[in-house]
Amino acid sequence: MNDELVIAGRTITSRLITGSGKYRDDRIIKDVLRAAECDVITVALRRIDFDQPQENMLNYIPEGKILLPNTSGARNADEAVRIARLAREMGCGDWIKIEVIKDQKFLLPDNWETVRATEILAKEGFVVLPYMSPDLSIARRLVDAGASAVMPLGAPIGSNRGLQTRSLLEILISEIELPIIVDAGIGCPSDAAEAMEMGAAAVLLNTAIASSDDPVAMAEAFKYAVKAGRIAYKSGMASQSYMANASSPLTGFLDS
């Protein structure tokens, strides 16, 4: 049976979503994407640099990929909405990753503004993928607001310490019907595998590939990790054995 991920009616075969930021050299992105075999790639929207007018991310992204612009830079819902509308105007689709970060110390997303932006943009027909701090009641509001997936962070940006929000991610995966895409906090392929083993629909990562010594090789490693984690999840993993503590038997009375 096909294990495809469907977001807003669009089928995606790769559960690895990569970012396009922080590369030493943007020209490597094409090779990274080929190694990662991903279908969806995030981009940001910024002012043109008139000194380098030909430099454009779209030059490096192969045909057929789904672009996922983010609203980075937005500090509230209104700014996110504005960026989203601009991004859609580019004509590369209507997917948008809502990223509203007011907090400059930890770069944690503002969940409430994210819900507000989701409501507005979903009504305008965007395919909304909101980035959020894992919180079950916020996730439910995002579902009601019309999000097409929910993207909880695995750990604060830059912490590089694995999936710190593990228990909350498990709750979201169990309770929310939309695809849960773990975004941020994935520092190494085993983190990605772990997220997939938990049952995440996909993972989104950028820095781990872009800042490695060999981004193309690292992209390939992540590709395998995501696939491995997904297959493991689907096959039902054997967990640690449970030791029954029979110091005081409970059901003995049934035999009498």
Next chain:
Amino acid sequence: MSFFNYIDQFNAIDINGFCSSVTARKVESILSRDTITEMDFLALLSDEADKYLENIAQKARLYTCRNFGKVVKIFTPMYISNLCENVCAYCSFARHHSIVRRHLSFDEICAEGQKIRETGIRHLLVLTGEAPGKASVEYIRTAVTILREYFSSVSIEVYPLTQSGYKEVIDAGADGLTIYQETYNRELYTRLHSGGPKGDYIFRIEAPDRACKEGIRAVTVGALFGLYEWRYEAFFTALHAAYLQKKYPSVEVSVSFPRLRPLVGDFTSEHILSDRQFVRILTALRLFLPSVGITVSTRESEALRNAVLPMGVTKMSAGVSTAVGGHSGNASTSQFEIADCRDVEKMCSDLISMGYQPVMHDWNNSYVL
């Protein structure tokens, strides 16, 4: 979608077939996991899993301790009317039975309430039969209003109301609903309820949905075990509780497994639930839904109630009478024979000696504006 639509996907399920395919490895795998699915729950009711009952019970005790501590809520039922238009094959109150019928006046409700309050009870469950002409929504609402003066929490176990009916009763102060589907098997349900409005299977099964939509604080569901195959009823009861927990996250969901008891009439059952099966359902449910409440009523004996307490019970009744006006005298016929006759004081002291704290007052509806 309502629960009735939700369970459509399970209607073709071959429960016995599935259970006979469960292997030892499968059971061990389920026991090793922190969270299990509804099919895992069903697997725990298989013959293979029976061999692991002690393990399952131990794990259920662990989960109960983690989620509830060593605390048991105490409540008691108050039957205010046993007038009934229904013909339920298994119930003493069926309309064709010549029994003593009573329908308490509001003064009598006050008196009964006062008597019960003096025993220390603060959480009350109000019951009626189904006679909407007399035990109308207005009657129930008024009873709730009166009883809220005596008890900090008033729940109702009455015939299924419309959504606006629930709203009225909830606005009057009712914070809990108990309603048993009796049997989740629709065909059997129709046969058992040959007369009266209770024959409407869908209206009853969707009652918890309606109450939750009106903001009821707590819901208890379950089946009457003994009417149909135990695994079937356990499975659908578990599905019902899981569905309510997921769909109405702010509602406190509980489950009970009332077993058929001797009663007026000649109803006999081919599916009597054994003690062992009772324990199996209770412990498996605790593993499937670690945070669901589990109530054990006085249909069960003192010995059994004591024995199952550590495995998952969170609420117990005490000082029970299932007769209308049973506390203040001039009582009606009882709905069923009680097997545990401990009064409130004895129940509390027994719980304490078993290492549990009886909680009389857990919730007060006056905190809600």
Next chain:
Amino acid sequence: MNINITVNGLVQQYTDGLTISELLKSKELNALRVVVEVNKEIVKREKFDEYRLSEGDCVEVLRFVGGG
């Protein structure tokens, strides 16, 4: 006649009545690879040839860059 327009935060002089298309061409920009906002309103690509800028307009020209 010249007008003062702010483009990406920089005030510069341009010919009065300059169209968006002409502005982009003057900056060697590919219209298909940018989005344009004038005074906080998005200008649709098909209007680039018609939309004429006037004194005091605030123009934003944006494109996709790397991002996570």
